Amino acid sequence: MLTSRVIPCLDVRNGRVVKGVQFQGLRDAGCPVEAAARYASEGADELVMLDVSATLEERGATEDTIERIRAVLDIPLTVGGGVKSVSDARRLLNAGADKVAVNSAAVLNPKLVTELQCAFGRQCTVVAVDAVGRDGWWEVVTRSGTTATGLDVIRWLSEVESLGAGEILLTSWDRDGTRDGYDGPLLAAASEATLLPIIASGGADSATHMADALLAGASAVLAASIFHDGDATVRQVKTDLSEKGITVRLC
Amino acid sequence: MEVNILSTGVANVASVVAAFKRLNCKTKLISDAHAVTESPFLVLPGVGSFQSGMASLVDKGLVDALRVRISDGRPTLAICLGLQLLAEASEESPGVRGLSCIASTLTAFPNTVASPQFGWNWLSNENAPVLGDGGYVYYANSYRMTECPDGWGSGWTEYGGPFVGCLQKGAVVACQFHPELSGEYGSTILANWLNDERRATC
Numbered sequence: 051m052l053t054s055r056v057i058p059c060l061d062v063r064n065g066r067v068v069k070g071v072q073f074q075g076l077r078d079a080g081c082p083v084e085a086a087a088r089y090a091s092e093g094a095d096e097l098v099m100l101d102v103s104a105t106l107e108e109r110g111a112t113e114d115t116i117e118r119i120r121a122v123l124d125i126p127l128t129v130g131g132g133v134k135s136v137s138d139a140r141r142l143l144n145a146g147a148d149k150v151a152v153n154s155a156a157v158l159n160p161k162l163v164t165e166l167q168c169a170f171g172r173q174c175t176v177v178a179v180d181a182v183g184r185d186g187w188w189e190v191v192t193r194s195g196t197t198a199t200g201l202d203v204i205r206w207l208s209e210v211e212s213l214g215a216g217e218i219l220l221t222s223w224d225r226d227g228t229r230d231g232y233d234g235p236l237l238a239a240a241s242e243a244t245l246l247p248i249i250a251s252g253g254a255d256s257a258t259h260m261a262d263a264l265l266a267g268a269s270a271v272l273a274a275s276i277f278h279d280g281d282a283t284v285r286q287v288k289t290d291l292s293e294k295g296i297t298v299r300l301c
Numbered sequence: 302m303e304v305n306i307l308s309t310g311v312a313n314v315a316s317v318v319a320a321f322k323r324l325n326c327k328t329k330l331i332s333d334a335h336a337v338t339e340s341p342f343l344v345l346p347g348v349g350s351f352q353s354g355m356a357s358l359v360d361k362g363l364v365d366a367l368r369v370r371i372s373d374g375r376p377t378l379a380i381c382l383g384l385q386l387l388a389e390a391s392e393e394s395p396g397v398r399g400l401s402c403i404a405s406t407l408t409a410f411p412n413t414v415a416s417p418q419f420g421w422n423w424l425s426n427e428n429a430p431v432l433g434d435g436g437y438v439y440y441a442n443s444y445r446m447t448e449c450p451d452g453w454g455s456g457w458t459e460y461g462g463p464f465v466g467c468l469q470k471g472a473v474v475a476c477q478f479h480p481e482l483s484g485e486y487g488s489t490i491l492a493n494w495l496n497d498e499r500r501a502t503c
Contacts, residue, residue: 051422051423051459051460052418052419052420052421052422052460053420053421053422053437055420055421090484095420095421120315120316120319121319121322121323122323123319124320124323124481124482124483124484124485124487124488125439125482125483125484126316126439126479126482127316143313143315144313144315145315146315146316146319147313147315148313148316148482170313170348170349171348171349171350172417172443173348173417173419173441173442174313174348216417216419216441217419245415246415247415247419247420269419269420270420299421299437301437301484301485301486
């Protein structure tokens, strides 16, 4: 059977790993290539790299960072952040990404999801969704949480599935960087709404949180802070998940 | 050691190139029939649909060169869609003829499991020497082969029933998974394919 995946996330800006809380207050968290190699050797199932560059100048370093990560990385690499077109995606894929994640640009131009699917296949097309809890529903927010869209997360997930997405990276903006645990009700509602694999993101502090998210319906769990800060290793977390009865790839 | 990677412009080959570089191989992207025939080691990667994959091989005039190379048993590694293109046909693209090196037709996963299959699944080795003891490998596929063709060694994975994860006949190896993304085990499979003794005819 398919295993549940544990996916460290590198937020990268100008060639360095950074980490913030609710997408703000970024601080330096090391070299992305060293981090990628370490996570892969510890048993990470995939890696996500999000380009959180604030300026075009910083963004210029992205392809170089991807190339350097690819050289050492023997697991799948998803890259997102600022992807607005098929040609943006192609640049990232040529540099060494295996999948490309789109977020704000897909909300502005949903056809982009279909264009990516046609150009590179569903297996390459990840739609990242940032969700904010409202009274009884979740709203899609874009541009690093600064723009409310009025879109209902659950409806948006069904739409991107029919548009050609292959996978969903679902981040709870409310939980991002807080270590309060993933948003379980959001994950349960999302996995009811789509057959696509869902990568849970935002709020992880422990293997218990991860097991909860997987039991709520996620196919994979993404985390940044706990791995960057050295509070847990990927290997420890996967061993703990295995002891909780979750099927993971131990290596 | 020089590994040539067939690049038809559709598939992303950066991960395949990087994996062979980590094994200290020289890599070259090729796309013409002469190079298909002459390459000491040839990789046929592939993502996309059965129809688009075959169309690019037909457009570039590579079909005969690939068929001859594979029937001669020269070192060839087909990955993901590459494995599927070796078959006769696929439910994905009715009416499209594959390379037909293998008497088999691909079918979709049953609707009891989510499709595409994305992620790591266990590959058990029945009798394909390159696979060693088996291990977890990374898949991204919607179609699969459910019977091992005569004369090939195989490895198997369970997803909505057993399917063919890998085929081997001497130096010709076809993987439904992505060995270039399958961690240390995947790298071991690539190294075994490059090594005469380890891929001894099964």
